[in-house]
Amino acid sequence: xxxxxxxxxxxxxxxxxxxxxxxxxxxxxxxxxxxxxxxxxxxxxxxxxxxxxxxxxxxxxxxxxxxxxxxxxxxxxxxxxxxxxxxxxxxxxxxxxxxxxxxxxxxxxxxxxxxxxxxxxxxxxxxxxxxxxxxxxxxxxxxxxxxxxxxxxxxxxxxxxxxxxxxxxxxxxxxxxxxxxxxxxxxxxxxxxxxxxxxxxxxxxxxxxxxxxxxxxxxxxxxxxxxxxxxxxxxxxxxxxxxxxxxxxxxxxxxxxxxxxxxxxxxxxxxxxxxxxxxxxxx
Ligand SMILES: [Fe+2]
Numbered sequence: 483x484x485x486x487x488x489x490x491x492x493x494x495x496x497x498x499x500x501x502x503x504x505x506x507x508x509x510x511x512x513x514x515x516x517x518x519x520x521x522x523x524x525x526x527x528x529x530x531x532x533x534x535x536x537x538x539x540x541x542x543x544x545x546x547x548x549x550x551x552x553x554x555x556x557x558x559x560x561x562x563x564x565x566x567x568x569x570x571x572x573x574x575x576x577x578x579x580x581x582x583x584x585x586x587x588x589x590x591x592x593x594x595x596x597x598x599x600x601x602x603x604x605x606x607x608x609x610x611x612x613x614x615x616x617x618x619x620x621x622x623x624x625x626x627x628x629x630x631x632x633x634x635x636x637x638x639x640x641x642x643x644x645x646x647x648x649x650x651x652x653x654x655x656x657x658x659x660x661x662x663x664x665x666x667x668x669x670x671x672x673x674x675x676x677x678x679x680x681x682x683x684x685x686x687x688x689x690x691x692x693x694x695x696x697x698x699x700x701x702x703x704x705x706x707x708x709x710x711x712x713x714x715x716x717x718x719x720x721x722x723x724x725x726x727x728x729x730x731x732x733x734x735x736x737x738x739x740x741x742x743x744x745x746x747x748x749x750x751x752x753x754x755x756x757x758x759x760x761x762x763x764x765x
Contacts, residue, residue, distance in 0.1 A: 490720075491540065491727045492749055498528045499736045508539055510746065515729040518543040518576065521567050533570065542575040542687070542727055543568055543620075544656075550609045550624070551582035551596040561616035568620050575727075577623035577656040577687055578613075580606070580644055595629035598636035598643040603650075610651040623687055624648055625656035628664040628702040640665065641679040648684055655680060658689035659719060660702060660731075663712045667700040673715050677722065685723040690716060690749055691731040705734035708745045717752050728753065 491512035496504060498520070504511075514535060521532045535541060545564065548556055568576055581593040596602050614622050626644055638646070648655055657680065666673035690713075692706035708730070716728075730745050 490725050490753060492729075492746065492753065493539075493727065494730045494732065494742060494746065495544065496532065496535070496541075497732065497736055498524065498531060500739060500742075501531050503739050507743070510743075511539060513540045513542060513727050513729070515542050515544050515727075515731075516571065516573070518545050518564055518567050518573075519547045521571065522563055536570075536572055541571055541573050542729075543571070543573045543577070544625075544729075545576065545578045546593075547583070548578045548613065549583040550578055550580065550606055550613065551594075551602070552584055552586070552609070553605050554586055555612050556609055558616065561613060565617045565619065568617065574620055575623070575687065576617065576620040577625055577654075579627050580624045580647065581627045593627045593629075595627060595632065596643075597633040598638040598640070600637070603638075603643060603646050606647050607650045610647065610653060614651065614653075621654060621686075622651075623654040623656040625658050625689065626661050626665075627658070628661040628668075630668075630699075632669070639679075641676055645679070645681060649681070654686040655684045656687040656689065657685045657719065657723070657725070658691070659716050660689065660691040660693065660708070660712050663709070663715055664693060664700045664702045674718055677715070677719055680723075682723045685719070686726050688716070688719065688723075688725045688728040689731050690728060690745070692745070703734060704731050707741045708748060713748055713752050716749065720753055 493511035493513035493515065496514045496516050516532055521529055547560065579593050582596055583593055584590055624647060626640060644655065662673045662676050666676060690708050691704045692708045693701045693703040694706050728749055730749060732742050
C-alpha cells in the first residue's frame with residue numbers, strides 16, 4: 483500500500499442540501515466523499531450536481547445500500563450500477579459498512595451489527611470478493627460501524643472481525659474514529675487499544691463526526707460538532723496510521739455550516755497542516 487501520510491486529503495461528505503455552500507467553499511477542501519447511492523437514486527438534480535463536481539475536486543465514494551453482511555450474495559445489478567457510477571464520476575475508492583442493512587426482500591433501513599463468528603466472516607468474505615469481482619476498477623474498503631446492541635454468540639472482537647475480513651479480501655479499512663469513540667464509551671473499552679489492534683498500513687480512509695449523549699448512551703448522530711475526545715483519538719490515529727483521506731460526515735443540522743467549517747479547521751489542526759494545502763479558509 484502507498485504511504486499517504488504527507489498528503490492526507492481532508493474534506494467532507496458531499497450533501498446536496500448544502501450544495502451551494504460547498505461549491506462556494508470548494509477550495510477549502512482537498513476531496514469530497516460522494517454517497518454513491520444518492521447519485522444513483524437521489525433524483526436528476528442531485529445527480530447532475532454531483533456529476534458537475536468531476537474535474538473540480540477529487541472525489542471518493544461511500545455506499546449505504548450494499549448490506550455486505552446479508553447472508554446472500556449482493557445484487558448484481560446494484561453492483562453494476564455502482565461500477566458504472568464510479569466510472570462516470572472518475573472515482574477509484576469505494577467504501578461500505580461492515581454491517582447488515584437488509585434481508586432478502588426487506589430493507590431494514592438501519593446499519594445493524596453482525597454476529598462476529600467464523601461462519602459470518604466467511605459469508606462476508608464471499609460477498610466482498612463478489613463485490614470486488616463486479617467492481618474491479620475500484621479499491622474497496624470496509625468501515626467499522628457504531629451499534630446499539632451486540633450478539634452473545636460473537637466469538638471475535640470488533641477489530642479481530644474487521645481485520646480478518648479485510649485481510650482475506652485485500653480490502654482497506656475505512657476507520658470511523660467517532661464510531662470507535664461511541665462504541666468504546668457504550669461498551670467500556672479502550673479506544674486506543676482498538677486502534678492499536680488494527681493493521682496501521684491498511685487504514686486508508688477516516689471518517690469523523692459528532693454526536694451526543696442520551697442519558698448514559700453516546701449516539702452517533704452526525705449532527706453536532708466533532709468532540710474534543712474524537713479529535714484526540716484522531717490525533718492518536720495519525721501517529722500510527724497513514725490515511726489518504728479524512729472525511730467529516732454531517733447528516734443533520736446541515737444549516738450550521740459554521741460548525742462544519744470549524745470542524746474541518748479542527749481536523750486540519752490535528753493533522754498538523756493547518757490550512758496550508760487549502761487555497762483559502764472556509765467562509
Ligand atoms: Fe462513517
